Amino acid sequence: MPLQITGALGDPDLIRLPWELPLEEWPARHLVDLPRGISRHVVRFARLGGKVYAIKEISERYAKREYRLLWDLARLDAPAVEPVAYVTGRDEGLDSALITRHLQFSLPYRAVMSGTLRPDTLTRLLDALAVLLVRLHLNGFFWGDCSLSNTLFRRDAGAFAAYLVDAETGDMHPMISEGQRLHDIEIAYMNLFGEMLDLEAGGLLHPSIDPLDTAEQITSRYHRLWEEITQDEIIEEVDWHKVENRIRRLNLLGFDVAEMMVRRKVGTGRLIVRPKVVDAGHHQRRLLRLTGLDTEENQARRLLNDLDGFRVARGLRHEDEAIVAHRWLAEVFQPTIEAIPEELRRKLEPAQLFHEVLDHRWYLSETAGGDVGLPAAVKSYVDTVLVHKPDEKALLPEEDQ
Template sequence: MSNRLQITAASPDPALLTLPWHIPLEEWPDEVLAALPRGISRHVVRFVKLSGRVIAVKEIGETVAHREYELLRQLSRIDVPSVEPVGVITGRRSRDGEELNSVLITEHLQFSLPYRALFSQYLRPDTATRLIDALAVLLVRLHLNGFYWGDVSLSNTLFRRDAGAFAAYLVDAETGDLHQHLSDGQRAYDLEIARVNVIGELMDLEAGEILDSTVDTVTVGEMLVVRYEELWQELTVSEWFEPGEMWRVQSRISRLNHLGFDVGELDMSTDVDGTRIRIQPKVVDAGHHHRRLMRLTGLDVQENQARRLLNDMDAFRAATDRQGDEEEFVAHDWLANVFEPAIRAVPRELRGKLEPAEIFHELLEHRWYRSQEAERDLSLLDVVPTYIDQVLRHRPDEKAVLGLDTATLRAIEDDDDLIG
């Protein structure tokens, strides 16, 4: 191996030196390769077994390799769904002294597949639509962080199954560029590239008789634009509310949650008409809510419960005009003055029916419906009596449910549907 071989990596693995860098990548022996499905790429790409894990090795020019490595590192730091960069190797030469291309090394994204591999399996007819949804979400997240992709396509994306849907990850940043923010023109051009590329890729699948013949490829491509614009609108347009319209704030938050995004903060702003609340949405990562709520309050609850409780905590912070206070102090006051009093207001004999976090979640739901009916804000304590009488008393105790058979459980669920 040539002494000119250079490895650029934050944490280089010594095992990298054992790989046959003196051989062109397309000629690497099977014993070092991992048999994983590969997508279409303009470069030679191989999956390689290394130290008990799998890495992706892409043969590419030195300048481009270093640039893409740095871009992927930046995307990783801002928590954008993308492959993790491992390093760049330059100075490769064959045994005969012939110069070989540099390589970019990334971590293989476990449980991910290229879109062609997904279509080669038996999948539901709406697979193309679900992939488009995932790609739209990824593109919005990239644009929100100022990343211009430049070559948006299904080929440059990896997909993971996610509870009946898909999560998309950027795998090729070669043509990308990171800015403070993107202009409308940059976003529109990136989106047009995506639309054209997706239609072309789906037509290619159709020609190969891989795509369901009932799928309208042009319509699916156009759906990417529609889905993207819907998400961008929801995530970037500020809404203003009067202090007495907190139930409308909850409606906006619920709409964002339904689209798969979360509200990271609620800002306060004052104008000539008085104090109004502005929602500034923010995309956060999976598990974020559980970790944040545990850190702030010590409450150990499920992710969706944590999200709901945190939304209420943030609304409490905005309503009490404490945007400048430390988050920990606000959380302590919310716990002492909102959450715990609401739970204590429930009769002790009924508290075993649901977990406290679930009771609080249902109370928030009940308050939202009652506030909507009244067209004014109601406090949690205002709605506790009707929640107890109309909802909680009709629920079975959680412990009792454990011993029931399937038929009885189904009957209980039917009763719950009628009550809701």
Template sequence: MTPRSGLDITTSVGTGRTEGGSELLGLPWDTSLEDWPESALAALPRGLSRHVVRFAHLEGSVVAVKETTEFSARREYQLLRRLERLDIPCVEPVAVVAGRTDPDGEPLPTALVTRHLRFSLPYRAVFSRRLHRDTLTRLIDALALLLVELHLVGFYWGDVSLSNTLFRRDAGAFAAYLVDAETGELHPSLSHGQREHDLELARVNIAGELMDLMSGGMVDQDVDPVATSQLIIDAYRRLWDELTGDMSFRPGERWRVEERIRRLNSLGFDVEEYAIRTTEDGSRLVLQPKVVDPGHHQRRLLGLTGLDVQENQARRLLRDIDEYRAVNHPDMDEHEAANRWLIDVFELVTRSIPADLSGKLEPAEVMHQLLEHRWYLSENQSRSVPLPEALQSYLETVLPHRRDEDAVVLHPTTTMLRAVELPSENYD
């Protein structure tokens, strides 16, 4: 394609004439997105969207391209960049492509380009044939946590839904990522009314999404869409109260300060500082923690091993590192023991994964599942199963049957809902 002189590509490193933007020039920008050729597209499952969205190959990676107005594209691009700097789980903005025209000179919509999040799935693709209650609850819990994280930094979403979220498996749970910030607003802080409005939007949208799935027989019949949508409000308020609520205790109960901080750490949040004040009668103390961004276990694991994984995965791997150290090197420094674990355990496992199975799951998720598999084997056999034995069993009996979550291959003429039903086993 020879780009027209009016094509304007804005990237995080400048314009289309700079490194990064030049790669984008190879895409067929003079063609409406819905008419892009199969050769340019990546066959990945898509969520629902009010706009035309396609996945495209770009220099060995995959990007999502969305057609919208120039104002909306530039605004969302900047919002996503600001959220990235705040370390909020969201898709990475790549570029805004404006000034598009077709071969006849007719204008085409501006495109927002974001990086595809590897191993992530829209909620409709998380399940194989039917969305079960426990899987649905885990998805809603993940979305509630994401919403809390957004509200803590002052982001009002304005269109909270499962459809506007991507999910990655995280040690038996899910981690949620914001994928659509078009209606969002970033403020210094949010009012109670703004947070409540986001919650009400979430409740209404999730109920509608579940009703849509039920009409297609894609959800367990005993799931009540309205009652289930209420779960996000309940989960959100429990977490918000835990993170931001005051706690009172008597002067002789100062140990409860540490207890509260440990509880917050277990949820993945750090406490930067806290204030303690006395009640008017002086009989009790009130603790008000200042919670900063989540990722306590992620940061600890990253500092010890260099591994950058999901929060629940990090929690599970840290537990295995502690056990490895206690059994094999009880007198060794924590950092040195973690490095030995990285070589003797984690890298041994990742090197053992056959090439044809490497796209099934992230290495950290494989490690988590292997540890769970080893525990089940040991329980069933009433003995401590060695890791190499558990690894061989996992590679032979479990991993080959997992769905490939790095690249779910779709037939070009198959609808998304049918395409994600390829596996015969239910992976919820």
């Protein structure tokens, strides 16, 4: 069987990689060293034409299956890595391979830890994992192996956004059943318990973190979020503000409400309200529509807050929102990013840089007892914070850019 690469190839040089060799034996000139999570398969990162690809050796059956599942998730705009192609017909004795695009600025959970995993970091990781699982279930996807190890995390303002990175055990359905949901949660519970025990055995878990309690937290966080999104709510006819509050709570969780289904319960004089939730990203979509900036949800919320503050400070309350957004981009966001030395901008994505500058400005202003201004905050942030941060983007040689 001849070598064959099937998929949406964006780089023809993929065919020229040394597919005749096991991934473990690929020459270093083809590879880039990036943090990798724990995997039952061999995974390597290859760089071509300024792009980085994750390549996983896996059987032909599962390579094809996972490729199709990732495309199904991509069509639904679900948070998962982007499939590129799968490779079959390698030399005898070699497995097939799945190629996905490396998610820039993403980290496996062990790379998020700075030495010991602390309780506040773990809480943010669990929140992100719960949101990811809910979003997958809303799309009818049964994961089958939910864990921190099978997830990539990107910094999202003060929180994290989670992305599925391993779909080989998954299955897509028109609608997920209650039994499938509960089974997925049970798997997540067992996997998380095992991961915490591994960290504890390696001395990487903060003494205050209990592995069993942590595993129980993922189930409770998931159920709270699922109920908030899907439950019916009975309200008195006059309490329409409760409907608005429900929508606001959903928006704060990052979910949009496409429509409200309202029905009168016979003989009670009450209304049963059930929101139809279509997807996460309420603030993401508003920021993208206004500015063209494609960010994570919490980053979008923070940038929109700054944009709204700009509107008030400039006396533009009655100006068209799109015009205000254009001025904010030109007068605030872009000058802030451009004020950061070019060689340091690659450490974090622009929205995260801007968020951290705003945080630093607040800290300096609190200490000074008054607003220090954005230019001073940028300089201080670069000199005292950014220079010490590790790079979270795949750094490529200049000739590959």
